[in-house]
């Protein structure tokens with residue numbers, strides 16, 4: 001079981017209190033009516049599924065009921081960080097490849 005730090009509650013809590021909501025940092029197209037079917041379909045349905053470092057959105061359903069983002073390794077399940085919505089991750093696959101942790 002994962003122990004997840006909620007950046008809003010400020011506590012580590014059991015994974016059972018949270019719900020994973022998929023890839024983080026998905027931006028809605030600014031002009032949906034100007035999108036092609038291909039662009040709209042990509043936005044609606046296609047997500048990355050990387051092996052390794054991934055940024056995910058999570059929901060603290062049994063706690064503060066707020067959404068936040070997490071940087072997690074999909075192979076090792078290591079959680080590098082959690083951060084509030086609107087913030088940018090400090091850990092990325094590129095920063096880890098450069099030797100930072």
Ligand SMILES: [Zn+2]
Nearest residue numbers: 006009060064
């Ligand atoms: Zn919370």
